[in-house]
Amino acid sequence: MKLQSFEQKNKKIHESFLELSADPQRLCRRLTLSWSNWGFGMEPLGTGAERLEKAGVEYIELHGNHCGKDLGYKANETLKTIHDHGLQVSGICGIFSPDNDLSSNRGIQRQSAIDYLRRELDFAEEVGASYILVVPAAVGRPAPYDDMEFARSAEALRVVADEFLKKKIKIAIEPIRADEVSIVHTVSEAIRYIQAVDHPGVRHINADVYHMQSGEVHSGEAILEAGERLVNLHLADSNRAALGEGSLDLDGIIKALYVAGHNTEDRFVTPEPLGAGANSYHALFSIRDPKELDRLVLDTVKCFKEREEEVVSMCLTHAS
Numbered sequence: 001m002k003l004q005s006f007e008q009k010n011k012k013i014h015e016s017f018l019e020l021s022a023d024p025q026r027l028c029r030r031l032t033l034s035w036s037n038w039g040f041g042m043e044p045l046g047t048g049a050e051r052l053e054k055a056g057v058e059y060i061e062l063h064g065n066h067c068g069k070d071l072g073y074k075a076n077e078t079l080k081t082i083h084d085h086g087l088q089v090s091g092i093c094g095i096f097s098p099d100n101d102l103s104s105n106r107g108i109q110r111q112s113a114i115d116y117l118r119r120e121l122d123f124a125e126e127v128g129a130s131y132i133l134v135v136p137a138a139v140g141r142p143a144p145y146d147d148m149e150f151a152r153s154a155e156a157l158r159v160v161a162d163e164f165l166k167k168k169i170k171i172a173i174e175p176i177r178a179d180e181v182s183i184v185h186t187v188s189e190a191i192r193y194i195q196a197v198d199h200p201g202v203r204h205i206n207a208d209v210y211h212m213q214s215g216e217v218h219s220g221e222a223i224l225e226a227g228e229r230l231v232n233l234h235l236a237d238s239n240r241a242a243l244g245e246g247s248l249d250l251d252g253i254i255k256a257l258y259v260a261g262h263n264t265e266d267r268f269v270t271p272e273p274l275g276a277g278a279n280s281y282h283a284l285f286s287i288r289d290p291k292e293l294d295r296l297v298l299d300t301v302k303c304f305k306e307r308e309e310e311v312v313s314m315c316l317t318h319a320s
Contacts, residue, residue, distance in 0.1 A: 004011045004095045004217060006169045006285065007131055007277070008097060008217045009092070009221055010220065010249070010252055011129045012137060013220045013221070013224070013252060013255050013256050013259060014252075015199070015216050016255075017097050017255040017256075017258060017259050017311075018197070018199055018318050019034070019040050019267070020258060020259065020315060021315050021316060021318045022202075024316065026258070026261070026263075026299040027258065027312050027316060028163070028261075028317060029263045029264065030194055030263060030312075031254070031257060031258075031263050031268075031269050031308060032058075032059060032090075032263075032267065032268050032307060033034065033057055033058070033269055033271075033301065034057065034058075034059035034060065034061050034091075034103070034232070034267065034268040034269070034270040035052050035060055035061065035269070035270060035271055035272075035297065036058070036061040036063075036093050036175065036234065036271070036297060037049075037052075037060055037061065037094070038062075038063035038064075038065075038093055038268050038284060039062055039273070039283045039284065039285065040288065040293060041273055041283055041284065041286035041287055042163060042285060042286065042287050042290045043287075043293075044290070045073065045078065045081050045084075046081045046084075047290065048060075048071050048318070049081055049082050049085040049087055049295055050183070051290075051293060051297055052085065052087060052278060052297065052300075053085040053086050053087065054294075056063070056301060057297070057301060058086065058087075058088065059087065059088050059089070059090040059268060059270075060082060060085060060087045060089060060090065060238065061089075061090050061091050061093050061133075061232070061268070061282055062089055062091075062092050062093065062127070062286075063092075063093055063095070063270075064079070064092045064094045064095050064120045064133070064143040065095070066116065066118075066120055066123055067100075067116065067257070068297060068300070069097055069119070071172065072083045073078070073123065073127075073299065074125070074155050074224040075123055075126035075127055078127055079111070079126075079127055086284055086300070088128065088269045089124075089127045089128050089129045089234070090129065090130065090131075090171065090270065091124075091129045091130055091131035091132060091133060091170075091200075091206075091231075091232060091268070091270075092120050092124050092129050092131070092132045092133065093132050093133050093272075094116075094117070094120060094132050094133045094135065095139075095142060095281065095284070096135040096137070096138055096140065097138050097140065097281065098138045098140070098141055099112060100112040100113040100115075100116045101113055101136075101138040102114075102135075102136055102137065102140075102153040102156045102157055103136060103138070103145070103149035103150070103152050103153035103156075103183060104138070104145065104152070104153070105145040105146060105148070105149075105152070109244055110149065110152065110156045110159050112261050113156060113184065114159050114160055116158060117132070117160050117168070117176040118163065119156075121131050121160070121163060121167060122132050125167045125168050125169060126168075128247045129169065130169065130170060130205055130231070131162075131169065131171070131232060131292065132169060132170070132171060132172065133172050133174050133203065133206045133232070134157065134172065134174065134207040135173075135174050135176060135181065135184075136153040136154075136157070136173065136184045136202055137149055137181045137184065138179075138181065138182075139176060139180050139181055140180060140281055141181065141233050142178060142180060142181060142182055142252045143182060144181055144182040144183070145182070145237070149182055149183050150183050150184075150193065150194070150196065150316060151217065153183065153193070154193060154196040154197045154198075155159075155286040157171070157197050157202060158197050158198070158199055158202075161197065161199035161200075161201035161202050162186070162199075162201060163201075163260040163267050164201040164202075165199075165200060165201035170203070170204045170231050171201060171202045171204060172204045172205060172206035172231045172232055173190045173194060173202070173205050173206065173235050174192055174205070174207070174208060174211075174213050174234075175179060175187055175189075175190045175205070175207065175211060175212075175215065177210075177211040177214035177215050178214070178215065179208035179214070180211075180280070185214075185215040185220065186212075186215045186224045187205060187207060187212075187216065187222040187223075187225050187281055188207060188222075190207075190226075190228070191205075191225075191226075191302070194229070195282075196275050199302060203229060203298045204229050204230070204231040205226045205231065206230075206231060206232045206233075206234065207222065207223065207232075207234070208234035208236075208272070209233065209234065209235055209236065209248065209253060210234070210238075210240050210272075213248075215237060216234055219249075219253060219256070220249075220252050220253065220256035221256075223256040223257060223260055223262075224256055224259060224260055227261075228259060228260075228261065228262070228268045230260065231266070231267055231268070232256065232267070232268045232269070232270055233253075233262070233269050234271070234274065235253075235269055235270065235273075235300075235304070235313070236248075236272055236273040236274065237250075237273065240273055240274055240275050241273050241275065241296075242273050242295075242299045242300045242301070242302045242303070243271065243299070243307075244271070244299060244302055244303035245299070249309070250303070250304070250307050251299055251307055254307060254308050254311045256319070257269065257291050257310060258311075258312075258315075265272045267299075271297075271300045271301075273296060273300060273303070278307075
């Protein structure tokens with residue numbers, strides 16, 4: 001029986017993955033698992049850090065909550081809390097609402113986004129983050145203002161790009177599904193946006209498998225298209241729940257990541273199971289059941305590590 005189109009693409013990636021068995025060194029290092037903590041809602045940082053420690057997670061992607069000079073995590077307190085639980089910071093999850101929108105037709109909101117990025121950049125440097133996630137337009141506003149959003153956003157981000165380059169913090173552009181944002185929905189559109197900014201400080205991508213299932217022709221191919229630009233990949237199952245609770249082809253995602261060489265230093269895979277909804281930012285201010293969050297983390301980490309070992313072991317067995 002003839003394979004369906006997605007099966008043909010799966011087969012091609014699978015074959016490329018098996019070719020890695022010719023150089024087992026490319027399989028020695030496992031993918032680096034982090035966790036994005038803003039989905040934990042309003043609970044104290046220490047509670048979430050303890051949860052990640054118990055689950056064997058060593059990195060945390062911190063909520064970018066510096067909405068003003070008096071708001072957000074304090075660097076010294078944050079470092080003490082996460083180090084007490086054996087964690088390091090992978091990156092900062094930038095939060096972009098209509099109030100700090102790089103693409104806004106109101107200059108005050110674009111300036112707010114620029115100022116926000118400068119605050120997050122200072123914090124990122126202090127806590128040792130390697131990237132800051134940037135969304136080119138506001139999350140929760142899928143209707144465009146006009147046809148100049150893309151150009152305005154690129155122009156606004158270019159204003160702070162030099163500062164990121166000097167501090168050696170990566171800007172990671174995140175494509176988000178069309179139900180949530182007005183521009184930049186796919187990896188190819190993120191690459192076009194990076195080219196429009198046209199600055200050496202803006203070169204990287206943060207992808208998300210949940211959004212990829214809506215916007216991409218094939219998630220594995222999109223990972224390969226991102227290639228070395230991909231600094232982080234957010235993970236959730238097809239229903240935006242814990243890994244293993246939906247129909248996501250997690251094995252295929254893992255194979256594509258290895259083929260793309262993502263199992264290297266300063267590149268991360270970061271679960272972010274937020275649940276369904278048109279605006280994921282509702283999770284920011286939620287009060288969630290700690291036991292349910294414990295289960296969510298443990299089940300996701302267990303599933304990911306089991307599938308990664310299955311996939312890598314299969315490839316190594318193929319070599320012998």
